Amino acid sequence: xxxxxxxxxxxxxxxxxxxxxxxxxxxxxxxxxxxxxxxxxxxxxxxxxxxxxxxxxxxxxxxxxxxxxxxxxxxxxxxxxxxxxxxxxxxxxxxxxxxxxxxxxxxxxxxxxxxxxxxxxxxxxxxxxxxxxxxxxxxxxxxxxxxxxxxxxxxxxxxxxxxxxxxxxxxxxxxxxxxxxxxxxxxxxxxxxxxxxxxxxxxxxxxxxxxxxxxxxxxxxxxxxxxxxxxxxxxxxxxxxxxxxxxxxxxxxxxxxxxxxxxxxxxxxxxxxxxxxxxxxxxxxxxxxxxxxxxxxxxxxx
Numbered sequence: 001x002x003x004x005x006x007x008x009x010x011x012x013x014x015x016x017x018x019x020x021x022x023x024x025x026x027x028x029x030x031x032x033x034x035x036x037x038x039x040x041x042x043x044x045x046x047x048x049x050x051x052x053x054x055x056x057x058x059x060x061x062x063x064x065x066x067x068x069x070x071x072x073x074x075x076x077x078x079x080x081x082x083x084x085x086x087x088x089x090x091x092x093x094x095x096x097x098x099x100x101x102x103x104x105x106x107x108x109x110x111x112x113x114x115x116x117x118x119x120x121x122x123x124x125x126x127x128x129x130x131x132x133x134x135x136x137x138x139x140x141x142x143x144x145x146x147x148x149x150x151x152x153x154x155x156x157x158x159x160x161x162x163x164x165x166x167x168x169x170x171x172x173x174x175x176x177x178x179x180x181x182x183x184x185x186x187x188x189x190x191x192x193x194x195x196x197x198x199x200x201x202x203x204x205x206x207x208x209x210x211x212x213x214x215x216x217x218x219x220x221x222x223x224x225x226x227x228x229x230x231x232x233x234x235x236x237x238x239x240x241x242x243x244x245x246x247x248x249x250x251x252x253x254x255x256x257x258x259x260x261x262x263x264x265x266x267x268x269x270x271x272x273x274x275x276x277x278x279x280x281x282x283x284x285x286x287x288x289x290x291x292x293x294x295x296x297x298x299x300x301x302x
Contacts, residue, residue, distance in 0.1 A: 001265075001266065001267065001268060001269045001300070001301050002265055002266060002299055002300060002301075003296040003299055003300070003301045020249045020252050020253050020256075021245065021249065023252050024244075024245070024248040024249055024251075024252050027218075027221070027244055027248045028241050028244045028245055028248065029241075031221045031222065031224075031225075031240050031241055031243075031244040032237045032238075032240065032241040032244075033237075034222060034225055034240075035224075035225035035229075035236045035237040035239075035240040035241070036234075036236075036237045038225040038226055038229045038236070039225070039229045039233060039234055039236050039237070042229040042230060043233075049226065049229065056227070057220070057223070057224055057227040057228075060216075060220055061220065061243070064216055064217060064220055064247065067212075067213060067216070068213065068217075068247065068250045068251065068254075071205065071209055071210070071213055071254050072250055072253065072254045072257070074205055074209075075205060075253075075254040075255075075257035075258045076257050078200055078205075078257065078258060078260060079257040079260040079267075079268065081196075081200060082197060082200050082260040082261065082268055083260070083268055085193050085196050085197055085200075086193075086197075086268065086270060086273045088189070088193055089120065089123075089190065089193045089273075089277065090273065090276065090277055090280070092186055092189050092190050092193070093116055093120065093190075093277045093280060093281060094280055094284075095186055096112070096113070096116055096183070096186050096187075097113060097280070097281055097284035098284075099179070099182050099183055099186060100112055100113065100183070100284075102175065102179050103169070103174065103175065105174065108165070108169055108174065109285075110285050111165055112162060112165050112166065112183075113281045113284060113285055114139045114285075115139065115140075115158055115161055115162045115165065116162065116190075116277075116281060117139050117277065117278045117281050117282070118136050118139035118140055118158050119155055119158040119159055119162065119190065120274045120277045120278065121133075121135040121136040121139070121274050121278065122136040122148070122154050122155045122158055123155050123194060123197065123270075123274065124270050124271055124274045125154070126153075126154060126155050126194075126198075127197055127198075127201055127261040127270060128261050128262070128263065128270065128271075131271070135274075135275075135278070136148070136154075136158075140158070144157070144158075144161055155194050156191075156194070159187060159190060159191055159194070162187055163184070163187055166180065166183045166184065166187065197261070200260065200261075201259070201261055204258060204259070205254075205258050210255075213251060213254075214251065217247045217248060217251055220247065221240065221243060221244045221247060221248070224240045224243060225237075225240050228240070253266065263302070265300055269294070269301040269302050271294070271302045272294035272301050272302060275291065275293075275294045276293070276294060278291070279291060279293060
């Protein structure tokens with residue numbers, strides 16, 4: 001996720017890092033070149049490129065803008081929903097640390113908190129394949145680490161271990177019914193967060209929307225020079241490149257937001273969020289040798 005101060009008016013025109021323009025530059029350049037060739041052909045071979053009325057393009061542009069807004073709103077809703085679930089996960093872990101204060105046995109309290117840290121770090125690996133699992137494994141016993149590595153749903157393995165730890169404490173009479181119910185509810189809510197994130201990850205925006213938008217955006221931008229070559233002349237490449245930047249940029253931004261757990265600049269910083277939870281729970285365990293709080297690197301927080 002991009003984390004930076006609001007740029008000045010002058011900075012707006014040369015900021016590159018985090019900008020969508022890098023990924024869509026080939027499309028913009030292609031549209032500008034087609035426009036330049038269209039204007040040249042219209043001026044030197046008017047019979048080859050006759051005059052076209054630009055009014056239909058204006059109507060199509062309005063329709064395309066509405067459709068782009070609809071899809072981008074849908075993608076942003078996915079991004080924001082995922083962020084709310086990770087915010088809920090932070091709250092649940094802080095509540096868990098407070099609820100465990102009823103345990104006099106520090107070893108048992110720390111065991112549950114260590115598993116909770118491992119769960120949050122494993123959820124990052126689960127949602128963002130390819131992420132290093134070292135942060136998870138350092139909080140697991142050798143036996144649990146082996147089970148974790150062989151499971152098709154590793155975060156669930158850790159949640160089950162947390163539940164088993166709480167059940168063991170209840171069976172031993174260390175905690176009573178009401179505290180047990182509180183802890184059980186908190187662990188169940190953590191499971192709900194995992195399921196919600198899995199739903200977002202595995203249920204993309206319907207492919208028909210994406211396909212229709214891609215086709216329409218490309219056809220519109222490639223045909224746009226023919227409608228304005230006579231009216232705008234050599235200003236047509238600039239105007240069409242600007243239109244291409246807007247339409248292709250919104251399209252590409254929607255693609256990024258559609259999967260909020262990815263590694264692109266505008267995706268959620270789930271690594272930083274999991275590290276924040278780890279830091280909070282280590283503080284709750286009164287550990288003094290704490291890792292650094294997550295900080296953006298080149299304005300990007302992962």
